[in-house]
Amino acid sequence: MIHHLRAAGVSVVLDARGTRVPRLLHWGADLGALDPTALTAFAEARVPAIAPSSIDVPFSLSVLPDISDGWTGRPPVAVRGPRAQGPRARPTLLGTTAVGTQRIDTSVGWGAARIDTRWELTSSGILHIATTVTNDGRDDLALSDVGVVLPVPDRAREVLDFSGRWSGERAPQRQQPAQGVWLRETRHGRSGHDDPFLLVAGTPGFGFSRGEVWAVHLAFSGDKRLWFERSDLGASVLGAGERLSGLRLSPGEVYTAPAVFALWSGEGLDAVAARSHDWVRETRGAMTPRPVxxxxxxxxxxxxxxxxxxxxxxxxxxxxxxxxxxxxxxxxxxxxxxxxxxxxxxxxxxxxxxxxxxxxxxxxxxxxxxxxxxxxxxxxxxxxxRAHPDWLLSDLATPTWRFQHVLDLTKADVRAHLFGAIDALLRxxxxxxxxxxxxxxLLVDDSGGQVRAVYSLLDDLRRAHxxxxxxxxxxxxxxxxLEMVRHADxxxxxxxxxxxxxxxxxxxxxxxxxxxxxxxxxxxxxxxxxxxxxxxxxxxxxxxxxxxxxxxxxxxxxxxxxxxxxxxxxxxxxxxxxxxSGRAVHADLPGDSALLHGVVAPDRRRALYCYAALDSADAALPAPLTLPGLDPDAVYRVEVVDFGVPAHAIEDAPPPWIATGIVLPGTVLAAGALTVPLLSPGNALLLDVRALDVAATA
Incomplete structure (x- = not known):
C-alpha cells in the first residue's frame, strides 16, 4: 500500500507495497488529496532509468538503504552478527500498520534484527521518526549505526549547520558541498557547544523568509551523527542518528534510538522554527508566565x-x-x-x-x-x-575538566544517592x-547510557516534586x-x-x-x-x-x-x-552588521521588533527596515519603546518619525518604509507595532 500523510502544508508519501523495504517517495510540500490511482501513478513516475555500469534494475532509495540494494552511500543502519548469514541477509518488510491518518508503523526484518519504525506527521507538519532495533536471534548483535536517511531533491544544494565554543554557541556555517558526505559527529557525551543541533539543506540563498528548506534534528543530549550526502547515483539525503560505539544487543534486547525530527518549509527558516515551536508548545502544554x-x-x-x-x-x-x-x-x-x-x-x-x-x-x-x-x-x-571512588565514570588518569570528574549514573546506587540528596533538599x-x-x-567513548540515566533521574525528581x-x-x-525539552522547563x-x-x-x-x-x-x-x-x-x-x-x-x-x-x-x-505565544520572525538583512528580529501575535494585530546594530554599516544611511509577519490588510501604529536609557546614535538628527511614532499599512511596513537611527555598534532599537481599528485602503 502507498501511504499519504498530510498536515500543515506538508505531504509524506511512503511506498510500502510488497515485501521490499518501504520507499519514501516524497517529503515536502503538500501534494493535495491523492486517490490510490494517483498515488500509484506517482510511484511509477518516480521509477528512474537504468544507468550504464550500474545495477540491472532501477535504483530506488529505501528507508533502510543497503549496499545489497545498490546503495553505495553512507548506510543509516549497520548491524553485525547473524544477519550476514543465511538467506535473510537482505532487509525484508515484515509488516506495515496505519495508525489513524497521521502515522505509519513499519517493521523490517534484517537477519536476526527486527527494525521497527514509527513515521508520524505531527499537527505542526514535523515528520517524527522513532526507531527500535530488537534482537530476535539467539546470538548477540553488534550495532554500529542506527539512524535515518531522508531523500531531498537535487535543488537542495546549500547546507547550513552549526558549530561553536563556550560562550559562542550555535555559530552558523554554510556551504554548497560537492559529491560525497558532509558529516558532523560529536564526541562530548553531551550535546556540546559545537552541537550541530540542526542540519539544513535548501535551495541556494535560502534565508529566514525565503527559499525551500529541509532540516533534521536528532532529539538527543549526547553523541550524534548528522550528515548530508550527494551521491554519484543522483540521490541526495539528510541523515541523523546517535553515535554508537559497538553497542551489543543480547537475545531479546531492544535498542531505542533517539527520535529524528524532519522539518520542511517552503518559506525559509522562520517557518521551520514555527513548526518546532508549535510542537514544543503542544507537547509541553501551557506554561505559567515566565518570571523575571x-x-x-x-x-x-x-x-x-x-x-x-x-x-x-x-x-x-x-x-x-x-x-x-x-x-x-x-x-x-x-x-x-x-x-x-x-x-x-x-x-x-x-x-x-x-x-x-x-x-x-x-x-x-x-x-x-x-x-x-x-x-x-x-x-x-x-x-x-573519598567514600565512593568506584562511582566515577572514568579512572583517575582521565584529565579533570573544571577540576571535576563525572559520576557514573548508569549505576543504580549512584542514581539512588543523588535522588535522595536532592529530594531531601527539596523537602x-x-x-x-x-x-x-x-x-x-564526559571524555568516554560510550556515553548513551549516561545520557539516558540523566533523563531518568530528572523524571523521578519531577514526579516527586x-x-x-x-x-x-x-x-x-x-x-x-527536543528530548531534553521533555525533562526541563x-x-x-x-x-x-x-x-x-x-x-x-x-x-x-x-x-x-x-x-x-x-x-x-x-x-x-x-x-x-x-x-x-x-x-x-x-x-x-x-x-x-x-x-x-x-x-x-x-x-x-x-x-x-x-x-x-x-x-x-x-x-x-x-x-x-x-x-x-507569538511567531518569531527575522528579516533577511544584507551583510552581518545588523539584524532585525521580532515576535508577531497569532492574530497579527501586535508585534514587537528589535533592530540591533552589531558592527559598522557599509553605508552612511542604512536601508529602511522591512517588518516581516504583519497583516497586509491591517494598518499599524509604530512606536519606539523607551525604558529611559536611549540607544546611542551618531547623527545630527534622527528620522522624524522616531519622536512621534507613525501610522502605516502592513503592506508598506513589509516593503521597507522605516528609516532607522544611525546606531553605533552595540545598540538596539525596540519597535512596538499595534494594529488600529481601521482597514487599509485598497
Missing part, C-alpha cells in the same frame, strides 16, 4: 554572605524580580570551583542557620526561591569521592526552581535539544551575557526552541566573559524577548539604571504573554 529571574552568579560568585545576599534580594524585588536563584557556592566546603561537588548539604560555616533565613526573606518579598545544583559531577576533594526547603548544571564533557521547575544548563548552552542559552554575542546565539537557538524556554539575563555593563562594555539599553533589549532575568549586583547599580531596569521588568511582565 535574578541569578546570583555574576553578582557574588562564591562569596556567600547572608547580609549581602539579603540586600541583593531586596534590590531584586525593588526592580520587579519574581524569582531569586542562589547559584554555586552554598554547599559544604564549596569555597571555589576545585572542591566539594557532590556534597549536597548546606555549608554550616557560610550558613549556620541553613538556607531558611535567606529563603524566608526572598519569599517574604513575594519572590520564588531557586537553587543551583550540578548532580552529575563530583570533585575529587569531596566526601562523596526541607520551599524551593521552586533548580538550575541543573553540567560543566564538562511536580511544583519544582528545572533548568538545563551545561556550561551555558551545551545541552539543548528552561534552558540557559549561553554563559555569556554580552549582548553583542548573545544576539546571534539567541537568533539561531530560536530555530529550535520557543523564546519562553530560553533564559536571557541583563548582565553587568562590562561583560564577564568578553570584557566588552555595552550600554544598558542594549542589554535590556537583548534580554527582553526570551525568559528574561538579571545577573548583576543590583546593589551597585546606580539609581537611574535601576529605575530603567524596573521599567523594563514592568514592560516584560505586562507583555510576556504575547512575547511567549
Amino acid at each position: 529571574t535574578v541569578n546570583t552568579w555574576e553578582a557574588v560568585y562564591f562569596d556567600h554572605d547572608l547580609a549581602r545576599l539579603t540586600e541583593l534580594a531586596s534590590a531584586a524585588a525593588d526592580v520587579g524580580a519574581e524569582r531569586f536563584v542562589l547559584d554555586d557556592g552554598w554547599f559544604t566546603g564549596r569555597t571555589d570551583d576545585t572542591r566539594a561537588l557532590g556534597d549536597w548539604t548546606v555549608d554550616a560555616q557560610s550558613w549556620p542557620d541553613g538556607l531558611s533565613p535567606l529563603i524566608d526573606h526572598v519569599r517574604g518579598l513575594g519572590m520564588e526561591f531557586g537553587l543551583w545544583l550540578e548532580p552529575e559531577m563530583v570533585s575529587l576533594d569531596s566526601d562523596l569521592a 526541607e526547603y520551599p524551593i521552586s526552581f533548580v538550575k541543573w548544571d553540567h560543566n564538562r564533557d 511536580p511544583h519544582v521547575e528545572f533548568e538545563s544548563c551545561a556550561s551555558g548552552g551545551a545541552r539543548i535539544d 528552561r534552558f540557559w542559552t549561553s554563559d555569556t551575557n554580552d549582548p553583542l554575542v548573545r544576539q546571534r546565539i539567541q537568533q539561531w537557538t530560536g530555530l529550535l526552541l520557543p523564546p519562553e524556554y530560553l533564559g536571557a539575563h541583563v548582565g553587568d555593563a562590562r561583560a564577564h566573559t568578553t570584557g566588552r562594555v555595552s550600554s544598558l539599553s542594549f542589554r535590556l533589549a537583548t534580554a527582553l524577548f526570551l525568559h528574561a532575568g538579571i545577573e548583576s549586583d543590583l546593589t551597585r547599580v546606580g539609581d537611574a539604571d535601576r529605575a530603567a531596569i524596573a521599567r523594563w521588568a514592568h514592560y516584560y511582565r505586562a507583555h510576556r504573554d504575547f512575547l511567549h
Whole structure:
C-alpha cells in the first residue's frame, strides 16, 4: 500500500507495497488529496532509468538503504552478527500498520534484527521518526549505526549547520558541498557547544523568509551523527542518528534510538522554527508566565554572605524580580570551583542557620526561591569521592575538566544517592526552581547510557516534586535539544551575557526552541566573559524577548539604571504573554552588521521588533527596515519603546518619525518604509507595532 500523510502544508508519501523495504517517495510540500490511482501513478513516475555500469534494475532509495540494494552511500543502519548469514541477509518488510491518518508503523526484518519504525506527521507538519532495533536471534548483535536517511531533491544544494565554543554557541556555517558526505559527529557525551543541533539543506540563498528548506534534528543530549550526502547515483539525503560505539544487543534486547525530527518549509527558516515551536508548545502544554529571574552568579560568585545576599534580594524585588536563584557556592566546603561537588548539604560555616533565613526573606518579598545544583559531577576533594571512588565514570588518569570528574549514573546506587540528596533538599526547603548544571564533557567513548540515566533521574525528581521547575544548563548552552525539552522547563542559552554575542546565539537557538524556554539575563555593563562594555539599553533589549532575568549586583547599580531596569521588568511582565505565544520572525538583512528580529501575535494585530546594530554599516544611511509577519490588510501604529536609557546614535538628527511614532499599512511596513537611527555598534532599537481599528485602503 502507498501511504499519504498530510498536515500543515506538508505531504509524506511512503511506498510500502510488497515485501521490499518501504520507499519514501516524497517529503515536502503538500501534494493535495491523492486517490490510490494517483498515488500509484506517482510511484511509477518516480521509477528512474537504468544507468550504464550500474545495477540491472532501477535504483530506488529505501528507508533502510543497503549496499545489497545498490546503495553505495553512507548506510543509516549497520548491524553485525547473524544477519550476514543465511538467506535473510537482505532487509525484508515484515509488516506495515496505519495508525489513524497521521502515522505509519513499519517493521523490517534484517537477519536476526527486527527494525521497527514509527513515521508520524505531527499537527505542526514535523515528520517524527522513532526507531527500535530488537534482537530476535539467539546470538548477540553488534550495532554500529542506527539512524535515518531522508531523500531531498537535487535543488537542495546549500547546507547550513552549526558549530561553536563556550560562550559562542550555535555559530552558523554554510556551504554548497560537492559529491560525497558532509558529516558532523560529536564526541562530548553531551550535546556540546559545537552541537550541530540542526542540519539544513535548501535551495541556494535560502534565508529566514525565503527559499525551500529541509532540516533534521536528532532529539538527543549526547553523541550524534548528522550528515548530508550527494551521491554519484543522483540521490541526495539528510541523515541523523546517535553515535554508537559497538553497542551489543543480547537475545531479546531492544535498542531505542533517539527520535529524528524532519522539518520542511517552503518559506525559509522562520517557518521551520514555527513548526518546532508549535510542537514544543503542544507537547509541553501551557506554561505559567515566565518570571523575571535574578541569578546570583555574576553578582557574588562564591562569596556567600547572608547580609549581602539579603540586600541583593531586596534590590531584586525593588526592580520587579519574581524569582531569586542562589547559584554555586552554598554547599559544604564549596569555597571555589576545585572542591566539594557532590556534597549536597548546606555549608554550616557560610550558613549556620541553613538556607531558611535567606529563603524566608526572598519569599517574604513575594519572590520564588531557586537553587543551583550540578548532580552529575563530583570533585575529587569531596566526601562523596573519598567514600565512593568506584562511582566515577572514568579512572583517575582521565584529565579533570573544571577540576571535576563525572559520576557514573548508569549505576543504580549512584542514581539512588543523588535522588535522595536532592529530594531531601527539596523537602526541607520551599524551593521552586533548580538550575541543573553540567560543566564538562564526559571524555568516554560510550556515553548513551549516561545520557539516558540523566533523563531518568530528572523524571523521578519531577514526579516527586511536580511544583519544582528545572533548568538545563551545561556550561551555558551545551545541552539543548527536543528530548531534553521533555525533562526541563528552561534552558540557559549561553554563559555569556554580552549582548553583542548573545544576539546571534539567541537568533539561531530560536530555530529550535520557543523564546519562553530560553533564559536571557541583563548582565553587568562590562561583560564577564568578553570584557566588552555595552550600554544598558542594549542589554535590556537583548534580554527582553526570551525568559528574561538579571545577573548583576543590583546593589551597585546606580539609581537611574535601576529605575530603567524596573521599567523594563514592568514592560516584560505586562507583555510576556504575547512575547511567549507569538511567531518569531527575522528579516533577511544584507551583510552581518545588523539584524532585525521580532515576535508577531497569532492574530497579527501586535508585534514587537528589535533592530540591533552589531558592527559598522557599509553605508552612511542604512536601508529602511522591512517588518516581516504583519497583516497586509491591517494598518499599524509604530512606536519606539523607551525604558529611559536611549540607544546611542551618531547623527545630527534622527528620522522624524522616531519622536512621534507613525501610522502605516502592513503592506508598506513589509516593503521597507522605516528609516532607522544611525546606531553605533552595540545598540538596539525596540519597535512596538499595534494594529488600529481601521482597514487599509485598497
